[in-house]
Amino acid sequence: MSQPLGTLSGGQRRRVELTRILFSDADVLLLDEPTNHLDADSIRWLRKYLGAYEGGFIVISHDTELLEDTVNKVWHLDANRQEIDLYSMGWKKYLLARETDEKRRKRERRNAQSQADTLRKQAEKMRAKATKAKAAQSMFKRADRILADTATELKKDNVAKLRFPTPKPCGRVPLMAENLSRSYGSLEVFTDVDLAIDRGSKVVILGLNGAGKTTMLRILAGVDQPDTGSRELGHGAIVGYYAQEHETLDPGATVWESLASAGSHLNDTQQRTVLGSFLFQGDAVHKPTGVLSGGEKTRLALACLVVSGANVLLLDEPTNNLDPASRAEVLNALALYEGAVVLVTHDPGAVRALNPERVLILPDGDEDLWSQDYIELIELA
Ligand SMILES: Nc1ncnc2c1ncn2[C@@H]1O[C@H](COP(=O)(O)OP(=O)(O)OP(=O)(O)O)[C@@H](O)[C@H]1O
Ligand SMILES: [Mg+2]
Numbered sequence: 001m002s003q004p005l006g007t008l009s010g011g012q013r014r015r016v017e018l019t020r021i022l023f024s025d026a027d028v029l030l031l032d033e034p035t036n037h038l039d040a041d042s043i044r045w046l047r048k049y050l051g052a053y054e055g056g057f058i059v060i061s062h063d064t065e066l067l068e069d070t071v072n073k074v075w076h077l078d079a080n081r082q083e084i085d086l087y088s089m090g091w092k093k094y095l096l097a098r099e100t101d102e103k104r105r106k107r108e109r110r111n112a113q114s115q116a117d118t119l120r121k122q123a124e125k126m127r128a129k130a131t132k133a134k135a136a137q138s139m140f141k142r143a144d145r146i147l148a149d150t151a152t153e154l155k156k157d158n159v160a161k162l163r164f165p166t167p168k169p170c171g172r173v174p175l176m177a178e179n180l181s182r183s184y185g186s187l188e189v190f191t192d193v194d195l196a197i198d199r200g201s202k203v204v205i206l207g208l209n210g211a212g213k214t215t216m217l218r219i220l221a222g223v224d225q226p227d228t229g230s231r232e233l234g235h236g237a238i239v240g241y242y243a244q245e246h247e248t249l250d251p252g253a254t255v256w257e258s259l260a261s262a263g264s265h266l267n268d269t270q271q272r273t274v275l276g277s278f279l280f281q282g283d284a285v286h287k288p289t290g291v292l293s294g295g296e297k298t299r300l301a302l303a304c305l306v307v308s309g310a311n312v313l314l315l316d317e318p319t320n321n322l323d324p325a326s327r328a329e330v331l332n333a334l335a336l337y338e339g340a341v342v343l344v345t346h347d348p349g350a351v352r353a354l355n356p357e358r359v360l361i362l363p364d365g366d367e368d369l370w371s372q373d374y375i376e377l378i379e380l381a
Contacts, residue, residue: 007184010037010244010317011209011346022049029057033294035066036320037244039209039346040379062323067091105150112150116143162277162302162329167311167339171235172199174312174340175220179229180365182215189215192229193365197312197340202354204370205344206378207362213344214244216362217314220342240310244317244344246297248304251290255280255300258289263307278303294321302330311339318343319350348378 005013014037021029035043043066050057050070061067067074074087074094085101087094123139126132175197182189189212197203205213218224219231221241233239241248249258259271266274275285278299289300298321305313315334319327331353334341343354356370361377368374 009210009214011039011042014038015042015209018046027055029053029055029059031057031059031061033061033321034059035061035063036294037209037317037346042209043346062327064091109150112146116146119143119146162306162333164306164313164333164337164339165309167337168236168238168309170199170237170311173197174199174234174237175231175239175342176234177220177226177229177231180216180219180226180231181228182212182219182224182226190363190365193360193362195220195360195367197342199311199340200338201340201358202356203340203342203358203360204351204354204356204374205342205360205362206374211362213362214316216360217241217316217342217344218243221314237312238308238310240305240308240313242301242305242313242315242318244320246289246301249289249297249301252288254286254288255292256285258300259303259307262304263309266307274303274307295323295326298322299326313337313339313341315341316344317346319345319347346378348375351375351378 005016008016014034018034021031034046038046043063047066047069050059050066053070059066059071068091072088072090074089074091076085076087076094076098078085085098087097089097119139120143123136123143126136126139173196175195177193177195180193180195181191193216195203205216207213215224218241219226221239222231223241253261255275256271259275260266263271263274272285275281280296280300280303289297292300298318302318313334318330322330327349331350334343334350335353335355341354341356343350343356345351352375358367359370359374360367
């Protein structure tokens with residue numbers, strides 16, 4: 001393939017990177033979210049390959065099916081206890097073992113709490129008498145020690161609480177496209193595609209890696225031009241674009257600056273509140289976006305969409321990089337969002353949550369009413 005790496009689609013680039021790593025003669029493979037951006041076919045292939053792989057590998061992944069098929073040890077980083085728990089077993093057994101461990105820790109915490117309460121009550125009574133003050137003091141200390149010895153109470157996992165605000169009003173059809181075609185050299189990505197996005201409607205774009213989904217969204221967002229045809233905005237339309245590789249974020253700008261330029265009507269307190277609800281607190285708001293992790297970039301890009309007042313969201317694989325809890329929040333917010341959504345995804349759960357009315361299949365450009373059969377297509381594609 002002579003195409004420069006920089007021009008490959010998200011999934012194509014991941015495939016090249018993976019091929020380079022999987023077929024190198026490394027002793028141990030280190031894989032950080034290897035299934036992100038891949039279509040179902042490629043993921044199935046990777047699951048099979050890793051399942052049969054004879055060497056060692058360490059994988060970080062939110063794709064639990066991949067873990068189920070491939071790993072025989074799990075290291076769980078418990079952020080609350082700030083410890084790593086080692087489980088020498090496969091994924092399903094690990095889930096059961098961890099649940100048992102968590103129940104045990106909870107029981108221990110409850111017991112410790114009630115012992116400490118009894119000691120403290122006793123100490124309170126004794127404290128008043130001068131002769132017993134010293135003993136009371138040591139009882140208080142013992143109560144503190146008992147609590148300190150048990151695992152700290154589980155804090156709720158940090159999850160962004162997402163609600164897209166009510167979108168600004170707009171006409172009946174905020175976004176239209178006619179006769180869209182786009183080629184790169186001799187590669188015709190798609191030809192003569194028509195699309196109309198009604199106010200508040202939900203549309204999903206499906207297609208394999210390289211089918212032209214990102215190209216289509218870039219044209220709809222106005223950041224790229226078609227070779228033929230045109231894209232037009234309806235009355236009052238405000239388009240919010242979430243880019244697959246976060247290209248819309250300026251790597252030199254800080255988190256704070258990025259949000260400020262997306263929602264210039266916010267005062268400092270409002271801006272801090274929005275950032276806080278997307279889990280950027282304290283000094284984190286002054287980091288340049290270029291150094292953020294994948295999940296952090298996703299959260300920031302979504303925060304920018306939230307404050308933009310958009311009434312049409314164009315989302316290119318927005319659930320990649322998110323941990324399961326944050327993914328659930330994003331999907332929930334999307335399901336409740338009153339504006340129009342055009343979603344590109346390989347994630348069947350995301351499509352189910354959106355509950356779309358229509359589907360556009362690329363590269364053919366066929367449009368159809370949504371039906372459950374298309375879920376099978378995503379799972380097979
Ligand atoms: N600048 C470019 N120059 C040449 N070819 C390009 C360029 N940009 C994209 N392509 C090619 O156009 C096709 C469509 O790419 P696009 O990124 O739209 O695919 P996609 O459907 O989003 O794929 P994925 O699921 O992997 O994200 C791919 O074959 C890609 O390699
Ligand atoms: Mg893409």
